[in-house]
Amino acid sequence: MDDHTDGRASGRTDPTDPVRAHARTLVDWSARVERGDDVVVSVGAGAHDLAVAVCAELGERGANVVTTYSSGELDRAYLRAHDGDFDADPPHELALYENADVVLRLSGPLNTTAMADVPGNRQAARARAHRAAREARLDTRWVSTVHPTRALAQQAGMAFEAYREFVYSAILRDWEALAGEMAQLKEVLDDGSEVRLVTERDSGPDTDLTMSIEGRIAVNSAASVAYDSHNLPSGEVFTAPYDTEGEVFFDVPLTLQGRRVRDVWLAFEDGEVVDFSAGANEDLLEDVLDTDEGARRLGELGIGMNRGIDRFTDNVLFDEKMGDTVHLAVGRAYESNFPDGEEEKANDSAVHVDLITDVSTDSHLEVDGEVIQRNGRFRWEEGFEPV
Template sequence: MSLTEFEDFLYGACLRDWDAEAERMAKIKERFDRASEVRIVGAGTDLTVSLEGREGEVDAGHANLPGGEVYYSPVEDATEGVVHFSEFPAFSEPYELESVRMVYRGGRVVEASAARGEDVLFETLDRDEGARVLGELGIGCNTGIQRYMRNTLFDEKIDGTVHLAIGAGFPALGGKNESVVHWDMVKDLRPGGQLLCDGEVVQENGRWLI
């Protein structure tokens, strides 16, 4: 990527009409706030997360730039299923992991694998008691970001993606899980993915239906 291309990317990601973006994301938040259960379906992925009694937060560029996500601390003991981060690497400085896959039962990671960096994955999962619990569900909403940049601050905001963080939750959002770990991994739902709220498809192939 040339400097000019990076400038165009950066301005497109950050110089948004954030008032309009906040209004758009508030509608997404309102639908997810009403959901007891969110199901994430994609390549190698079928994961169910409970948001019962949890309210989300909109990042509309006030806390950091770029903004562009709605995020939650899920119910700690209710995550079930499998997620495969097959599209993008997972970064834990200075390490880059490929094809991370995790199976959740009763809210905890019970199986895990990675095509590269598996030792780092297991070391992190075993860091403390809370490291195997899902601490965050984030929903990317920034339509100005369409390409992967290998920088989580940007990548987790891509419209049509979700990011899931193992470890610490957000107490301000009702999160109770404590851990020294908070590791975001990005899942691309644009190629054939779905987001469902209480069984209703609200996003398909990365396109919002609400």
């Protein structure tokens, strides 16, 4: 059986089918699709079964659908053949997103390292050239999700059947209940002025980083556009920090542009990265930070709260939502973190790259000098240690 037929969603109406349940959650809870909505469905190479189920759900709701195909191998072929001088804002792509109400991105890679030999600066150049289309897409009710494939299971170091169970345990949650729990953290961040993250490692550099959050709005990211949340699964609370000072070490590896990056260390002064290193593929990290002026500033501070995600899988969509983690993104900030009329304060960049640190041990998170999380446990959770 190949990845295109895993799950056999086509034609099923069984409510216990996790693929159809995934599609229903995506269409109803996450994207809030209504009759007459113009929907673009971007289908990854191994996400065929999920796409079939999603299109069935969209058809039942009377939406208007256009499908596109997404593949790392297609991108590789195009970018390696291109001379790197990209036309700015191709109008056909811009028109697609400007006329869409909803964009659903169904990831399902068959090769997670398909882009490994594409120069990072060429990928950054294309990202800069497609800025207007990206902004138009982000103005829709967009949601990104993932269909389990054998390539993703292999990347996670798991058997395929176990990986499928892992994916659906993260996606098929009681999202309303989780939203209520995460609202406690949102309230703390909304009322706060400064966040401090501290970790002390036996291996690797320590972290001591302070960030201003005053005047920002934290997002209760409960996997629905109704919560200004655009990932399924989700399960984090995030805000847009500024005036960052100090050093931070990210001990969770990630695959970026098809290459493994690990042990990233960043030093900040006056809100900007002034020094950096990585234990692997440091040149790729440098390409990201050199994308544009905004790439050396933070666009996001996110705190994972989805305890249905219980292990790292080298997939940022899951890893950054995991309980006991904090992630920081260099690059673009989300306008949802800013009050009405102040969206222009959002850090602007063609990139948004999340970097993750494990805070389950020897770590604490402070807001205005008060510890709100220690060793992965929040002050309202059982097991929290106040001192």
